[in-house]
Amino acid sequence: MKKNLISLLLCLLCLNSFSQRIIDKPNFSATTAPNVIITKIELSDTATVLSFDVTYFPKWEINLLSKKTFIQDSKGGEKLYVKRAEGIELDKKTTIPETGKTIYKLIFAPMDKNTVLFDYNGEHWKIFDIEVVPQQHFSNVPQELRGNWLRTDGSNDWVI
Numbered sequence: 001m002k003k004n005l006i007s008l009l010l011c012l013l014c015l016n017s018f019s020q021r022i023i024d025k026p027n028f029s030a031t032t033a034p035n036v037i038i039t040k041i042e043l044s045d046t047a048t049v050l051s052f053d054v055t056y057f058p059k060w061e062i063n064l065l066s067k068k069t070f071i072q073d074s075k076g077g078e079k080l081y082v083k084r085a086e087g088i089e090l091d092k093k094t095t096i097p098e099t100g101k102t103i104y105k106l107i108f109a110p111m112d113k114n115t116v117l118f119d120y121n122g123e124h125w126k127i128f129d130i131e132v133v134p135q136q137h138f139s140n141v142p143q144e145l146r147g148n149w150l151r152t153d154g155s156n157d158w159v160i
Helices: 002-018
Strands: 021-024 036-043 048-055 070-073 084-086 101-108 117-121 126-131
Touching: 036 126
Parallel strands: none
Antiparallel strands: 021 036, 036 048, 048 101, 070 117, 084 101, 117 126
């Protein structure tokens, strides 16, 4: 009896650990805020967690409003509003530290398991077509060279 109980408990723990999916540095199609990076997405039966790395001007303020921050399947459908946050307070102005970096997580309700692409919408920042399922991309530019390039001479001019 004791062996059966232990085996059952181990099976339940294994099922729980495999029900979570983690996507590191997800691809996306467009953003209104290149200084806002989603570093990780954690998908489970209980929540969708987005980890953010934000680089902004030191001592400036950001404010994540719970009534205006949501994720949604890129095809449309139900908006999943942020439930809570870690590393930042919702509905309260947060001052960017001297380093200019802020790291936090936003927790949403679980997404539909059939979601392939979704959008993040905040009051000021939007990120479109975030990949939950990797998509095939066609480009003549190698992956290592993609992105925005800025001059390092202090002008910060955009270089193509």
